[in-house]
Amino acid sequence: MEKTQLRRPRSVAVVGTGMAGLTTAHLLHQDREKRYQVTLLEKRDQISLSAESISVPSKEKNNPAIWADVPMRAFAGGFYQNLIRMYDYLAVNYHAQPFLFSFTRLPKPQDSSTTSCIPGPSMVYASNFHQVPPVPRTVDLIHWLVEAVYALACYVWFTFCCFFVAPHEEDQKTGAPSESLDHYLRRIWLPQTYVVNYLLPLISSVCTCSHHELLCFPASDVLAYKRQTHSQQHFVVTSGVQSVQQKLLQGIDVRLGINLTQVTPQNEGVQITYSAADEQTTSEYFDLVVLAVSPDVAASLFSPLNSQLSAIPTTTVETVAHTDETSILPMLRATSSLSLKKRNSDLSSRTQRIHFFSNDCITEAVHEQPNSILVTTNPLFPLDKSKIIRSANFTRVLRSPQSRMFINSIFRDRSQRKVSPYSWHSGDNGVYLAGGWCWDGMVLLEGCIVSAMRVAADLGVTVPWDSAE
Numbered sequence: 001m002e003k004t005q006l007r008r009p010r011s012v013a014v015v016g017t018g019m020a021g022l023t024t025a026h027l028l029h030q031d032r033e034k035r036y037q038v039t040l041l042e043k044r045d046q047i048s049l050s051a052e053s054i055s056v057p058s059k060e061k062n063n064p065a066i067w068a069d070v071p072m073r074a075f076a077g078g079f080y081q082n083l084i085r086m087y088d089y090l091a092v093n094y095h096a097q098p099f100l101f102s103f104t105r106l107p108k109p110q111d112s113s114t115t116s117c118i119p120g121p122s123m124v125y126a127s128n129f130h131q132v133p134p135v136p137r138t139v140d141l142i143h144w145l146v147e148a149v150y151a152l153a154c155y156v157w158f159t160f161c162c163f164f165v166a167p168h169e170e171d172q173k174t175g176a177p178s179e180s181l182d183h184y185l186r187r188i189w190l191p192q193t194y195v196v197n198y199l200l201p202l203i204s205s206v207c208t209c210s211h212h213e214l215l216c217f218p219a220s221d222v223l224a225y226k227r228q229t230h231s232q233q234h235f236v237v238t239s240g241v242q243s244v245q246q247k248l249l250q251g252i253d254v255r256l257g258i259n260l261t262q263v264t265p266q267n268e269g270v271q272i273t274y275s276a277a278d279e280q281t282t283s284e285y286f287d288l289v290v291l292a293v294s295p296d297v298a299a300s301l302f303s304p305l306n307s308q309l310s311a312i313p314t315t316t317v318e319t320v321a322h323t324d325e326t327s328i329l330p331m332l333r334a335t336s337s338l339s340l341k342k343r344n345s346d347l348s349s350r351t352q353r354i355h356f357f358s359n360d361c362i363t364e365a366v367h368e369q370p371n372s373i374l375v376t377t378n379p380l381f382p383l384d385k386s387k388i389i390r391s392a393n394f395t396r397v398l399r400s401p402q403s404r405m406f407i408n409s410i411f412r413d414r415s416q417r418k419v420s421p422y423s424w425h426s427g428d429n430g431v432y433l434a435g436g437w438c439w440d441g442m443v444l445l446e447g448c449i450v451s452a453m454r455v456a457a458d459l460g461v462t463v464p465w466d467s468a469e
Contacts, residue, residue: 019253031462041255047245073240078229079444094238221399315431319390321390435447
């Protein structure tokens with residue numbers, strides 16, 4: 001009887017159904033020794049990873065529907081090593097996707113009530129220089145050539161610095177935080193015109209944050225991302241992230257509509273308190289709990305995290321899927337582009353366009369997707385409501401040198417914990433953290449995979465796609 005008790009699977013509640021939660025649940029559920037009984041808990045009435053994605057019927061009768069991911073889920077080789085290994089392990093189909101970026105500086109003062117003030121693009125750039133970008137017809141050729149040489153020279157200098165000029169790291173003796181991106185860019189004398197017109201629009205669209213918020217990031221985040229993605233191809237999942245979601249969910253118990261209110265460690269396990277559809281408060285015990293949620297939500301659920309996670313900045317990002325071409329018409333006319341409806345539907349070979357509209361504070365990114373769908377992030381101009389397909393707001397976790405110290409402390413190796421000034425670490429009290437923000441790097445999908453792999457490793461579970469295995 002005692003032997004049977006020892007072999008009882010440990011119950012694990014994974015809270016959150018984004019990429020981190022799904023990957024963590026999948027790894028524990030697939031444990032070779034069957035030591036864990038996993039339950040996925042989600043506040044919404046649907047799995048959140050692809051909740052905002054859109055299924056668009058194909059114009060060809062025999063072709064499957066096309067999925068437009070909202071927000072965009074492109075990933076690049078080099079930086080997304082673990083994500084790509086997981087996709088390969090799961091046999092997820094993905095293909096290389098070239099992009100054409102157009103940069104437009106909005107005039108001052110900006111009238112946010114109309115798109116009539118939007119000029120044509122000042123520059124068009126092809127990802128990894130895969131093609132010769134078109135010269136905008138709205139720009140004088142000589143002026144464009146001068147601007148192109150200037151932008152290229154700045155790009156080369158920034159790339160050189162990313163590889164050979166290291167940022168100032170955290171000082172373990174004095175406790176001074178690492179160098180911010182703003183300080184680093186000024187230290188390497190990168191011209192502000194290039195920073196404002198090209199560098200910030202491009203990187204802030206990747207991080208979906210404002211220019212000021214990006215400049216507060218640790219410089220090490222951006223430099224590592226640039227080094228690892230340099231000359232690497234971009235990819236997208238051919239059938240959208242919903243296909244990844246289906247593979248990760250196989251065989252896992254999922255409970256939707258669970259509004260978690262508190263996580264409390266007890267002697268016999270971890271107590272979770274929640275309300276379901278009937279709004280009655282219920283308590284339940286699990287051996288372990290994984291909080292795969294944003295830091296503000298984790299802090300509200302688990303009191304020992306209040307002080308540490310309060311220093312991690314977050315913001316709210318709006319993403320809209322629509323068919324309103326008004327704002328991008330100047331770009332299409334300036335580059336003699338065809339109408340969206342007439343473009344080639346071959347997803348694996350055609351170049352997709354992303355248009356950046358920047359003011360002094362923020363950049364609106366408009367991504368042209370197949371079948372006339374546009375996905376706008378951080379919209380600066382109103383959209384025709386009749387052409388809006390779906391609008392969503394999501395929490396974006398930001399980075400700063402100070403928050404980097406707190407996060408690294410939470411996930412510091414156990415052998416180094418005695419030097420940490422902070423009391424709680426991931427795994428203490430049977431509670432773990434996972435998410436794109438739970439690692440030392442840009443808050444992107446790769447962080448979701450790395451944090452899930454860390455939870456699995458801490459619990460002795462083999463990660464099947466880990467190259468170290």
